[in-house]
Every structure is written in C-alpha cells, then in structure tokens.
Amino acid sequence: MERNVDLNGFLENKQNFIPHLSIDSVIFGFHQDQLKVLLLRVHDSGVWSLSGGFVRMEEGIDPAALRILRERTGLENVYLEQYHTFGHEDRSKKNTLADILDFGHTEEFRNSWLNKRFVSIGYYALVDFSKVNPTPDSFSDIAEWFDLKDLPPMIFDHREMIHKALESLRANLDTKLVGFNLLPETFTMPELQSLYETILGYPLRRNNFQRKMLSMDILERIEKLYTGAANKAPYLYKFKAPTTEVV
Amino acid sequence: MERNVDLNGFLENKQNFIPHLSIDSVIFGFHQDQLKVLLLRVHDSGVWSLSGGFVRMEEGIDPAALRILRERTGLENVYLEQYHTFGHEDRSKKNTLADILDFGHTEEFRNSWLNKRFVSIGYYALVDFSKVNPTPDSFSDIAEWFDLKDLPPMIFDHREMIHKALESLRANLDTKLVGFNLLPETFTMPELQSLYETILGYPLRRNNFQRKMLSMDILERIEKLYTGAANKAPYLYKFKAPTTEVV
Missing domain, CATH: 1.10.10.10 (Winged helix-like DNA-binding domain superfamily/Winged helix DNA-binding domain)
Structure with a gap:
C-alpha cells in the first residue's frame, strides 16, 4: 500500500479513535438463488477483509458501523444488525496487517496503535447485490462479492466472523427478515x-x-x-x- | 467507599486493563416459579450494578467475563452467553461512579481512566438461585436477587442491559436452554x-x-x-x- 498523508494521520490516530476496539461488518448479498459476501482486497495483496474500521471517542458504535461501511464501500442506508463481539486474545496475531502491508515491517507501523490487539464488534447486513455497486476506499483496491463456499485468504479471524454471522442470520431469520427490506x-x-x-x-x-x-x-x-x-x-x-x- | 491499596492500584490501572472496554454480566436466577436478577450494591450507596469489570491486555473476553463473575460474586462454573455490546456514546455519562462514590469528586478519580467512556460487552447466565450463595467483593457491600419487575436505581445503562438480556434469553430459549444446565x-x-x-x-x-x-x-x-x-x-x-x- 502506498504511504500517503491520510495514512500518516491514521498511524498517529489523529481522528482520536478508541484504542483496541474495532468494528467489522459482514455484508451478505442476496439475489435470485445466490447468497454472497462482500470483501475488500487489501491493497496490492492476495488477502481480503471485511469492511472494518474504528470508533471515534465521541461516537456511538452503531453510527460508527454505518460510517465505516459508507466510507469503505460507498454503501448507504443499509440496515446493520450487531451479532457478536470477537475478543480472543490472539485474534489480531494471525494474518496481520504487519504481515500483509508493504510498510508493515517498518518500526513506525509495528509500534503504532494499529498493530495492537483489537476487540472487534461484529455487525451483519443483508442486501440485494444486484442493486448495489460497492466501491473500495483507499485501504483496499477491489470490493468483490464472494460465494460463501469459496472464500479467499482473509486477515485476522474474518473467516470465523463470517461463519458466525451466517449462523446468527439463519437462527434469527424469522424475526430479523423484516428489517432487511429485501x-x-x-x-x-x-x-x-x-x-x-x-x-x-x-x-x-x-x-x-x-x-x-x-x-x-x-x-x-x-x-x-x-x-x-x-x-x-x-x-x-x-x-x-x-x-x-x-x- | 473506603480508599484502600487495591483501589489505588486500580485507579492507576496497574493490572493493565484495556481502556474504554468493560464487561457486564446479567445473572438470572430461576427457582420454582420465580425469575430474578443478581445485583451488587455500590458501597455505601443506594445504587446497584451488574457484576462487571475490565479485560486485561493479554486476556480473552470470555475468560475475562468468567474471572470477573468469580471475583465479584464468588460464583464459579457458570455458563455465560454473550448477547450484546453496549456502546452508545453517552452510556457512561448517567448515574456515574463519580456521582455515586464518596471520592468521586476528587480530581484523581475524575482524571482517572475509570471515569472515561466505556463500551461494555454484555453476557448473561441463568442459574438456580436456591443453589448459589453469591458474596460481594470489595467494591460492593451486598449481593442480592431482585425481582425483574422491582429493580432498584442502577448505574449507567444497566437497567437497559437487563431488559435486552431478558429479550435475548426469551428469544433464544429453545436453542440455549440446554447449555444452562438448570x-x-x-x-x-x-x-x-x-x-x-x-x-x-x-x-x-x-x-x-x-x-x-x-x-x-x-x-x-x-x-x-x-x-x-x-x-x-x-x-x-x-x-x-x-x-x-x-x-
């Protein structure tokens, strides 16, 4: 990933994000007889991630989840449902950004708040994928719909986050479906x-x-x-x- | 509440807790035809709270929830189910510890990490209240079972946390009941x-x-x-x- 001014500010946490806390959203796409999931490819890598980000110090977690989704994928007015918070002590230690990103080996990155342990609040949504056209942000170069049975390599525990979201969606279909406006x-x-x-x-x-x-x-x-x-x-x-x- | 050495260490976060992140557990008690909830009274106050605490930097959130429950109430081997994370930007601003505690007005407390905004991960459990005898820790002086229709004044949004937990318990009774071992x-x-x-x-x-x-x-x-x-x-x-x- 190219270093740029935005990222410099990001590494210094100029937006005053709550440390150690992230939000990740599993966007399920439904159309005709297909169910897919939206993933973002980390810049210049073969590794994909959910649409995720951080919570500002003065921001509620629900508004933060909507803002992150809008900023990272361009999707607006999506009904998000919080389903589980992921907080295993090792979840940020595998397939890390430090491993994937070009500058991940720099001391600045390794010492930054971004390279610490994160507890992540998971949300999911269900949209008609024929009606939305997601566009990736500057952290990722492609946004793509994947078949759930054919997921690519993913950062952290994002694969597990998808499986747990699908479990929640299925278990609560009767009560949640109305909210998704599908x-x-x-x-x-x-x-x-x-x-x-x-x-x-x-x-x-x-x-x-x-x-x-x-x-x-x-x-x-x-x-x-x-x-x-x-x-x-x-x-x-x-x-x-x-x-x-x-x- | 009396100042003591433990509390001094606590205010300085000597246990290296993740800042801005807490865990609160709603312990439902069932016996015969009664459903109650376990609350702890904040020392020398008329205000009650759930069994809650913080996550150490190297600790998973599930083990942290069990540790907190054990330390605060003496309850062991309880099956806890994570149900929702509470993160409204104002949730730590009402009925705060600073309002309730004797030394809450001191500059040291007001500037401490304890007096900041917290995002709280909610867990619930269901136990036979005739079989357990909870004992409060040093932050609280009484642990008591309350009828759900007759809750006392509570800190933060703990009343809302109880209502949401009851909603989750009822909605998932068919799939969760087996785990509770009641x-x-x-x-x-x-x-x-x-x-x-x-x-x-x-x-x-x-x-x-x-x-x-x-x-x-x-x-x-x-x-x-x-x-x-x-x-x-x-x-x-x-x-x-x-x-x-x-x-």
Missing part, C-alpha cells in the same frame, strides 16, 4: 420461500413453510381486488408493522 | 414447561408445548423400565447431545 412491499409466498431457501441453503416443503409463516403472525394478507378476470393470481402478503416488546 | 439430567415435560413459563412470564398450553418441544428434535425420551407396578409415571426426557453446525 422483498418488495408486497410479495408472494413462493418469493418469501425462495429467500428463506437461499439463506438457509436447503429446500423447504411448500405446505410446511406456508403454515409456519402464517402461524408466526408476522404477515398480513392483501385482499385481492375484483378485476373481473378469472382470479388465479397468488395472494400477496406484506410484513406487519413490528410491535414493541415490554418486559 | 434441569436435572432427566426431567418430565411439566418440569420443562414450568421453566419455559417462568422465563417467558406467561402460561403455555400443555398440548401445544409438548408438540412444539418434540418437533424441535432436542429431546430424547427415556424408555420406561418395567417395574411390575401399574405404570402411570410420566415419561422422562433428557436433552440430546448438541450437533455441530457446519456452514
């Missing part, structure tokens, strides 16, 4: 089922799926309008407005 | 239902509950032994060994 405002039951199958990675039985979805009380059926024509169109559904839970 | 090795369906009802806070229909539990494929039914007597004893169940998920 379906049009109204949709058919087969469209919803196709989304589930793509994320879960296996087919579901149509009758069971429909019964389960209807029993969860999260869908509202749109009454068909009388058009005069023979009415063979499938029912359309939309998500009910979420209710607030009280303890 | 039931004897074998148990009846009514015993399991009673545990669910206490945590969820509302009654469940017996037939529905039994059908749902059996359909989840997490229980193994113990075959009754032939005793010669009329066999009216209810079936006993145990949790199946967990299977490892692969991506």
Whole structure:
C-alpha cells in the first residue's frame, strides 16, 4: 500500500479513535438463488477483509458501523444488525496487517496503535447485490462479492466472523427478515420461500413453510381486488408493522 | 467507599486493563416459579450494578467475563452467553461512579481512566438461585436477587442491559436452554414447561408445548423400565447431545 498523508494521520490516530476496539461488518448479498459476501482486497495483496474500521471517542458504535461501511464501500442506508463481539486474545496475531502491508515491517507501523490487539464488534447486513455497486476506499483496491463456499485468504479471524454471522442470520431469520427490506412491499409466498431457501441453503416443503409463516403472525394478507378476470393470481402478503416488546 | 491499596492500584490501572472496554454480566436466577436478577450494591450507596469489570491486555473476553463473575460474586462454573455490546456514546455519562462514590469528586478519580467512556460487552447466565450463595467483593457491600419487575436505581445503562438480556434469553430459549444446565439430567415435560413459563412470564398450553418441544428434535425420551407396578409415571426426557453446525 502506498504511504500517503491520510495514512500518516491514521498511524498517529489523529481522528482520536478508541484504542483496541474495532468494528467489522459482514455484508451478505442476496439475489435470485445466490447468497454472497462482500470483501475488500487489501491493497496490492492476495488477502481480503471485511469492511472494518474504528470508533471515534465521541461516537456511538452503531453510527460508527454505518460510517465505516459508507466510507469503505460507498454503501448507504443499509440496515446493520450487531451479532457478536470477537475478543480472543490472539485474534489480531494471525494474518496481520504487519504481515500483509508493504510498510508493515517498518518500526513506525509495528509500534503504532494499529498493530495492537483489537476487540472487534461484529455487525451483519443483508442486501440485494444486484442493486448495489460497492466501491473500495483507499485501504483496499477491489470490493468483490464472494460465494460463501469459496472464500479467499482473509486477515485476522474474518473467516470465523463470517461463519458466525451466517449462523446468527439463519437462527434469527424469522424475526430479523423484516428489517432487511429485501422483498418488495408486497410479495408472494413462493418469493418469501425462495429467500428463506437461499439463506438457509436447503429446500423447504411448500405446505410446511406456508403454515409456519402464517402461524408466526408476522404477515398480513392483501385482499385481492375484483378485476373481473378469472382470479388465479397468488395472494400477496406484506410484513406487519413490528410491535414493541415490554418486559 | 473506603480508599484502600487495591483501589489505588486500580485507579492507576496497574493490572493493565484495556481502556474504554468493560464487561457486564446479567445473572438470572430461576427457582420454582420465580425469575430474578443478581445485583451488587455500590458501597455505601443506594445504587446497584451488574457484576462487571475490565479485560486485561493479554486476556480473552470470555475468560475475562468468567474471572470477573468469580471475583465479584464468588460464583464459579457458570455458563455465560454473550448477547450484546453496549456502546452508545453517552452510556457512561448517567448515574456515574463519580456521582455515586464518596471520592468521586476528587480530581484523581475524575482524571482517572475509570471515569472515561466505556463500551461494555454484555453476557448473561441463568442459574438456580436456591443453589448459589453469591458474596460481594470489595467494591460492593451486598449481593442480592431482585425481582425483574422491582429493580432498584442502577448505574449507567444497566437497567437497559437487563431488559435486552431478558429479550435475548426469551428469544433464544429453545436453542440455549440446554447449555444452562438448570434441569436435572432427566426431567418430565411439566418440569420443562414450568421453566419455559417462568422465563417467558406467561402460561403455555400443555398440548401445544409438548408438540412444539418434540418437533424441535432436542429431546430424547427415556424408555420406561418395567417395574411390575401399574405404570402411570410420566415419561422422562433428557436433552440430546448438541450437533455441530457446519456452514
């Protein structure tokens, strides 16, 4: 990676980031029957990373996660869900920036706050990858969608972060799906089922799926309008407005 | 709170804790039909807190959470589940230690690392409160079980942390319950239902509950032994060994 003025300021932590704390976001991309993940290639290397960064001293972690995603990939208005914080004492010791970056061997970098242990707060998002066109920032030269079964070499424990995010996404699909805004405002039951199958990675039985979805009380059926024509169109559904839970 | 040598070392961060990062654990206590939460009273104050502390520079966050729980309450071998990290920029600004502690107004405390913003990693646990006898450490003078509907004044955002933990516990009951080791090795369906009802806070229909539990494929039914007597004893169940998920 080329040294530049921005990076000099970065090594000196001029933006006053909280030390030892990072944020990484797993951006899942869904389209038709494919589920992918967005990765950034570290400049001039064969190593890839999640969209990640640091939290400013006066900044909340949720706004920081959105800012980092916007700065690193150009993606805006993405619904991010916090899922797990990664804090093994050795997580920043393997596939480190010091190993990957051109100037990683310099004393300045090795002594900098960037080369220390980081605890990382993980977020994930789910977007329609045909609708977004991510562009990498100055730390990375390519932003690319990868198949989950074909991940490239990654820094730190980012592969584990992806696996854990997928686990969380699958486990919470019923309650989280509405937030991701992946379906049009109204949709058919087969469209919803196709989304589930793509994320879960296996087919579901149509009758069971429909019964389960209807029993969860999260869908509202749109009454068909009388058009005069023979009415063979499938029912359309939309998500009910979420209710607030009280303890 | 009395000043003592330990506290002096603490203010100077002699244990080399990661700055701006804390861990807080919500210990839920279950017994018969009651669900409570364990709180510690800040010395000589009317303000209570979760069992919390800091992460050493060379320590993983999971071992740190267990160490803190042991040091602050005397509880050992508790299964802790990480559920959410709290990082609003203002979360350390209300009901602060500086407001509560006797020496909170001293310049030394106000300038210390303890009086800074903290991002806190939340864990929760579920224990049988009739089987544990927590004892407070030197930062607190009482450890007490509170009804969730009758919480005392609490520091920072600890009340919100409890509510969010309860939400997570309820949402993940089906998948997490086995880990908490709350039931004897074998148990009846009514015993399991009673545990669910206490945590969820509302009654469940017996037939529905039994059908749902059996359909989840997490229980193994113990075959009754032939005793010669009329066999009216209810079936006993145990949790199946967990299977490892692969991506």
